[in-house]
Amino acid sequence: MSARATTRPGGRSARVQQSVHQAVRDLEAEVGRDALTVPLIAARAGVTPSTVYRRWGDLRELLSDVAVERLRPDTAPADHGGLRADLEAWAAQFAEEMSSTAGRTYIRDALLGDPGQGNAVRCSDYAVEQLKAIGVRAAGRGEAVPDVETLLDVLVAPLMYRILFRPSDLSTVYTDHLVAAALGRGPATPQTKS
Amino acid sequence: MSARATTRPGGRSARVQQSVHQAVRDLEAEVGRDALTVPLIAARAGVTPSTVYRRWGDLRELLSDVAVERLRPDTAPADHGGLRADLEAWAAQFAEEMSSTAGRTYIRDALLGDPGQGNAVRCSDYAVEQLKAIGVRAAGRGEAVPDVETLLDVLVAPLMYRILFRPSDLSTVYTDHLVAAALGRGPATPQTKS
Incomplete structure (x- = not known):
């Protein structure tokens, strides 16, 4: 139940999920969870903030998805x-x-x-x-x-x-x-x- | 476990708690919980927003206290x-x-x-x-x-x-x-x- 790489078969959608999840995990370790914001995560993942909002709604829902993966x-x-x-x-x-x-x-x-x-x-x-x-x-x-x-x-x-x-x-x-x-x-x- | 009036012996602190909790319950029924904000609750309770922030930290912690009472x-x-x-x-x-x-x-x-x-x-x-x-x-x-x-x-x-x-x-x-x-x-x- 430790962190694991999310490896899923192809497609842009899977790649976006993987890079956004990875950005959350990396930034959480680097700056702490209280400093996490959607723009910060999006920049690290190389996507636009609106991509994150469209897919996850808000930071809380994104963190929920990342938590379940972990x-x-x-x-x-x-x-x-x-x-x-x-x-x-x-x-x-x-x-x-x-x-x-x-x-x-x-x-x-x-x-x-x-x-x-x-x-x-x-x-x-x-x-x-x-x-x-x-x-x-x-x-x-x-x-x-x-x-x-x-x-x-x-x-x-x-x-x-x-x-x-x-x-x-x-x-x-x-x-x-x-x-x-x-x-x-x-x-x-x-x-x-x- | 339904809503109950919070009646506690005297003191300004107890009165503030009672009026703020009551304001949350009333406003939740009137405008819905998604529209609740600390300034709105404070205005209804007749206290300053900073009184609410000092006592409860943020809206989520206030809602947690109100929920436990309920x-x-x-x-x-x-x-x-x-x-x-x-x-x-x-x-x-x-x-x-x-x-x-x-x-x-x-x-x-x-x-x-x-x-x-x-x-x-x-x-x-x-x-x-x-x-x-x-x-x-x-x-x-x-x-x-x-x-x-x-x-x-x-x-x-x-x-x-x-x-x-x-x-x-x-x-x-x-x-x-x-x-x-x-x-x-x-x-x-x-x-x-x-």
């Missing part, structure tokens, strides 16, 4: 040989990345510049795709797999709720507990968090 | 004679109010104008207070009560996650299922949503 997982979830181990590793990594300063900023950007909720749904779909990949692998081993909506409710939702609404200890004690609950073996919340 | 529950949770019934009624009402157009707007405002997360925590605390009140009542009847952190994870978090990230059917089929899961009687997610 939240996109780089790789398939690691294979640790079993469903529980795979879910524990995935949940620990998800918690760590999403609760980092950068992760929180991207989540807020993704939600905030997104009145139609399309980018929020994309964030959720990234988690779904990863959890499905883990599930397919586990089913191939003959393991029983909770459906993905249950995993969203039991594993992903508490992490996102606590990141957004309630400062909490999201250590592996907590994420392992959530995985245990998802696998039907740990209904009670441990008392070590928040 | 998300504050008006009343104690209704007493339906048992823990399950109380939680089912509370969850159904929470889902209905938070997923309404107004509820979604207030949640977004509360989260997004709030870099320090204080208002998000207040939203979460409102839920905690209501769930604790239900729990105290149930304990008084001799019922076993899940701890409030479990109720946040199992009941509140999935509702907020789906409202923010994933359009879903939040009907009582779903909220009753979450309550059953919280009470340890329904681990699987029903297949009727999203």
